[in-house]
Amino acid sequence: MENKKIWFVTGASKGLGLSLVKKLLSEGYKVAATSRNISDLETAVGVNSDAFLPLAVNIKSEESVQEAIEKTIGTFGKIDVVVNNAGYGMLGGLEETTDQEARDNFEVNVFGSLNVIRKALPYLREQKSGHILNISSIGGFSGGFPGFGIYCATKFAVNGFSESLAEEVKPFGIKVTIVEPGYFRTNFLSEGSLVTPKNTIAEYQSIRDSQNMHQNSLDQQQAGDPEKAAAAMIAIANHPDAPINLFLGADAYQAAHQKIASVQKDLETWKELTTSTGF
Template sequence: MSNKKVWFVTGASKGLGLSLVKKLLKEGYRVAATSRNLSDLSKAVDNHSDQFLPLAVNIKNEESVQEAIELTISTFGKIDVVVNNAGYGLIGGLEELTDQEARDNFEVNVFGSLNVIRKALPYLREQQSGHILNISSIGGFTGSFPGFGIYCATKFAVNGFSESLAEEVKPFGIKVTIVQPGYFRTSFLSEGSLVAPKHQIDAYQNVRASQNLHQNELDQQQAGDPDKAAEAMIEIVNAENPPVNLFLGEDAYNAANNKIAAVQSDLENWKELTTSTAIA
């Protein structure tokens, strides 16, 4: 039995999750990987060794998640690293998106991850170790993308609960990292991973331009290499003091710096008003 860490990765049939699972298996790790469709996952990974445990999981269903966690532990004896990667993009103006379309995005991107965290933490606490990687986005740090308001809101939520989680689980020796990628050359912008609203409003030309850019121009032109993103995630898990915030990609680095500078500017420009609100 390998003494390397056991990884549990959701959303593993495509995108960064697939690249990560393939890299982990190649390096000899034991991996439990989940997808909504087991045949898609098995076909994408094509590994039949006892290192690999493919699982059909509905992350929106707590019982499904619980069964997957338990099966992973009964198969490999433990879980060391949990990667919440499952999710999808939603592009549309806030006025265009229905309540259901918005809630569906939160259901997967936010509550799906929370289901996994809740079911995994009792085991991680008991062993007094572990590392949770929550795959967010540069859109979880800056929301300045027309048409991505709801998607960014889901990722801002991931960033927020992850920062709190990092403090909550620190006494148990568990680490948390928010992985915030920029544009990587995966299927994320392709049909099925990026959903558009059913009812579009022509007046939002900036949203339509953003939609066209992402669906027709950026797809498969992204600068980021998903295999290198996978290597980076493995590296931080093996680091003694991993970061809470890990930005991936030069575009993400630049966007984060721009957001920090903009907030700093607002703070200083409006400092007098900001600090004038104390009870006299």
């Protein structure tokens, strides 16, 4: 057990984060887990153990994140795996979404993760090891989902900075994996995890149809098993050749292939024009 990695997981009171924390604890790992509300976290995890460190954290606050990282190091001695899971969905058209609604989604999904990375890296660099798992989405690789423009934009940002981060920290023995799930049967589509704009525009029927489908038809009917997603993340964290991109779910696998094929088609169709722009 002493050789098992120490995990730090954000957004752990529900969704994939909760499934991951519960599975880690059941397998004998030591886990620091964060949520905005510590009582919700403790109730959801349902474990009272020296191996479980629940932390109330506002990931939008650098000071709050710093305190959580220091408390984890002080309790467990180190951190091996950082999982940036905290985030929420935004389902509304770009024209419908206010500037503040868009910024709020970026504040949590993008800048919250950057706060955690910034505060954890000094420790990971010093120990010359570590693994950062940034929970993105298939929507961070393919944006073809009406109504998910802002959410996809946040996850595209996560994908982008994660690829750069992987190169930056490689010399320190630190790995980075972007986890890109499809639909998993969590409460992600439920109230509190999926936000819709206050002001909607009736003309966007495709977006209303998407909202209705996600909130009424798809919720709790998703094909992905969160327990298996958690097992996959643990396996990747223990693999010496962990990938930069880890797609989870048959739907994510298919959507990724469709996006790759679409880009390849555009590349070849417009190759002559693309390559004609040099001096």
